Amino acid sequence: MPGLLKMPWREVLPLWTLVVLLQLVLVPSQLAGCLLNPCLEVIPNKTFRCMGLNISGVPAEVPNTTQNLDLSFSNLKSLGSNYFSSVPELQLLDLTRCHIHTIEDNSFKDLHKLSTLILTANSLQYLGTAAFYGLTYLKKLVLVETNIASLTDLPIGHLHTLQELNLGHNNIASLKLPKYFTNLTSLRHLSFHSNKITYISKGDLDALREANRLNLTLVLSLNDIKYIEPGSFAKVHLGELVLRSCFENFNVMHTSLQGLTGLQVNRLIVGEFSDSQRLVAFQRGLLSGLCQVQMQEFVLICFRKIEENTDTLFNCIGNVSSIRLVDVQLEEVSEVPMFSQVKQLECKKCKFKEVPAMKLSLFKELRVVRITKTKHLNTFRQKFESLRNLEVVDLSENHLSFTRCCFLQFHKCPNLKYLNLSFNSDISMVGDLTNLKNLLYLDLQHTKLVGPGSYPVFLSLQKLVYLDISHTRTHVKSECTFCGLNSLQVLKMAGNSFEHNKLADNFQNLSRLHTLDISSCKLVQVDRSTFDALSELKNLNISNNKLLSFDPVVYKPLRALTALDFSNNQVSVLLDSALEILPDSLVLLDISQNLFECSCVHLNFLKWIKEKQELLQNKDLMICHTPAYMKNMSLLSFDLSSCHLNASTVAFSVIMLLAAVVFLFLIYKYYFQLYYSLVLLSGCKHSAERGDTYDAFVIHSSKDQDWVMKELVEPLEGGTPPFQLCLYYRDFLPGVPIVTNIIEEGFLSSRNVIAVISTDFLESKWCSFEFDIAQSWQLIEGKAGIIMIVLEEVNKTLLRQRLGLSRYLRRNTYLEWKNKEINRHIFWRQLTGVLLEGKKWNHEEVKLM
């Protein structure tokens, strides 16, 4: 944006702010955070990783408490004095590939606690003589790929505390160690891996000689060494010397090794790298120079070109106490020198087809034999014989397949204590193991076995402490499978099977057992007395089976248990009785991946789970299986309070339901009473508007309508004086609710109420309702009198019940209608008398009369 640059500052600033704001809005917030803070806080306040910065100086967001700082791939270019003063607590500083070309004096001055400084892959051009001053605690300095050509000017002579100096991948041409190396008395590891060293001369290692150190590892691998002058290593004591891929051919290697004369070393490693094979082939006398080297251990590694016979292989190393041949294409064991002192022999990834027991038996002092990871090794017919010191035989991870293990294979090896035949093909154990009666450790895992399970093959291994027959396709039929193993402490049985998928009295005599692994054994059931003898058992792994329950009786004898793995079974709950028998000694319990039922029925168990979180392993895998709506929920997330809540909600709902039922029942029963109260209420509201349009409001059953018209309406309305009656079918306003009509047209506008009481009246709910209203109305308003006209045929008991006290009230009139002239006369006199009381006379009516 060239235009932007020309703008006055005042205008640029808001625009720039806008751009930033826009960025914040548009870029997802995470990314924005990333852009704004390129330093990653790996451990709060302690470890920061700020990679790929283009800055000078330590980033401001790195606090002064930082102990580990990774600034790799940043663009620092040049370090000046006190460059790291803001982070004085640093213990590790990684400056890999930071484009540093200059390190000035005192750059690291303040880093008194720095123990590791990594300067890998910086093409250093200038290094001040005081560049590393102040690093008074430095233990490890990595100067790999830093363009160093000479040791002479390397300003590290004052680093007394230095233990490891890595100068790999540089251009160093001479191994001449400058005088200052005598100051580096703590140095334990010095690597010149992949440099340009071609000649090693007498005097080059004088600094090491003077210091008389015993345990320095010197790595010279991947240098193209042409010659080592004899005497260069004389009287030098090293912990380890590594010479891998150093020589281009037989002659160079042969003569160079001669140059090691006089060296004393704990371990000498010679050979190649698997990915950088130089073409050195093993030929007669290749290692003859090593006769003059004193060493404890010799390692020949990645030596794949073995052309001529190797019978001289052990010539000069026959008295070394430990020989390791790793990835060496040796098909047969070379000639074994007389009176060899070799105690330990290891062949890993060699090319044997048969266990070379006969040849190896010539190493009379042999204590440890290991032949492992040998692809073609499948037969074991020869005997290890008369090796009185032989204690350890490890033949694991081959393809061995043989029978009658292991009577034939070991003869007069009375001290054999450890035998590892694991990860082989198949072995038949139907034989006698009496010659192995001192065996302590036997590992047969992942090798298909014939014998165990059907026969008591271990009967003579009375001292055996450790037996691993996991994943050996053993099917335990015989209850005496483990008979004789009276000292056994560890039994690993995982991945096998038991008769009827049931544990019976298989472990009767294993009273010393402290570790038992019967995981993945397809177990469905455990007999109650199975563990009775195992009172010392500490670790039980019975995971990955199909057990449906955790029966307290079964596990009760295990009083010493500290770790129990019951994961991946099919248990839905541990009952209270099971929780009770778990011993106090238990510190690890894994019940994850079972089919837990997360319901309030098991509230105790779920509560217990929450309380025992320290004890429980793999808590995130403890998930509910049932009920369906809880599936996949963590057991720990089960809301215990929901159970209490549930109980109360249930109670509450029940009560509510009952109340509703009762309510509905009451409504049903007292429907009219309620309705009538409603009417009363609405009546109250209108009491003010009361008028006297009618002399009487007639309530009657519709079945008595004829009687009402003929005997009541006609004589009363047509007589003198005429009375005005209110009849619901005639005077009620259409379109107005009936109740409103009753109240407003009937009661409110009438001075009296005439109730024509017949059997129909008494039976009609509607009439009763009207009558009830009339009664209450009378009570409330105290005005309208009720004139009860009782027709002849009415049942008197019913009448008394219905009319109750009303008929005795003073204001009310009780008339009985009888169809006789004399009675009618009295009736009329009484009725008109009552109706005349309080009648307001209409003047026009009076005039007319």
Ligand SMILES: *[C@@H]1O[C@H](CO)[C@@H](O)[C@H](O)[C@H]1NC(C)=O
């Ligand atoms: C990191 O340091 C800051 C400031 O010194 C302090 O407030 C914070 O608690 C520290 N954080 C931790 C995890 O120690």
Ligand SMILES: *[C@@H]1O[C@H](CO)[C@@H](O)[C@H](O)[C@H]1NC(C)=O
């Ligand atoms: C680093 O910053 C400098 C200026 O401080 C600049 O010239 C250079 O181009 C930047 N390099 C990268 C890779 O961003």
Ligand SMILES: *[C@@H]1O[C@H](CO)[C@@H](O)[C@H](O)[C@H]1NC(C)=O
């Ligand atoms: C770190 O900085 C804080 C102030 O930011 C200061 O109080 C403290 O003393 C410093 N600590 C060290 C070890 O320098």
Ligand SMILES: *[C@@H]1O[C@H](CO)[C@@H](O)[C@H](O)[C@H]1NC(C)=O
């Ligand atoms: C060796 O250490 C001594 C004592 O600390 C010191 O005086 C001398 O300068 C150091 N030598 C080198 C070459 O740094």
Ligand SMILES: *[C@@H]1O[C@H](CO)[C@@H](O)[C@H](O)[C@H]1NC(C)=O
């Ligand atoms: C020598 O150093 C190696 C590791 O470099 C270590 O394993 C060994 O124990 C040390 N030996 C002695 C005698 O200090």
Ligand SMILES: *[C@@H]1O[C@H](CO)[C@@H](O)[C@H](O)[C@H]1NC(C)=O
């Ligand atoms: C190995 O030791 C034996 C006896 O100690 C000795 O006779 C033999 O010469 C030694 N061999 C080598 C190669 O040093």
Ligand SMILES: *[C@@H]1O[C@H](CO)[C@@H](O)[C@H](O)[C@H]1NC(C)=O
């Ligand atoms: C037996 O060898 C295997 C494979 O090398 C190893 O994993 C196992 O630990 C060894 N057994 C014992 C008891 O050391």
Ligand SMILES: *[C@@H]1O[C@H](CO)[C@@H](O)[C@H](O)[C@H]1NC(C)=O
């Ligand atoms: C069980 O052990 C006892 C004593 O340790 C021994 O006498 C008995 O023979 C053993 N029984 C079996 C079947 O191994």
Ligand SMILES: *[C@@H]1O[C@H](CO)[C@@H](O)[C@H](O)[C@H]1NC(C)=O
């Ligand atoms: C129990 O055995 C299973 C599989 O066999 C294994 O994954 C688990 O780690 C073992 N448990 C313990 C506590 O070692």
Ligand SMILES: *[C@@H]1O[C@H](CO)[C@@H](O)[C@H](O)[C@H]1NC(C)=O
């Ligand atoms: C439970 O989790 C498993 C595996 O994570 C998944 O396959 C299954 O569908 C989940 N079931 C439910 C009900 O969420």
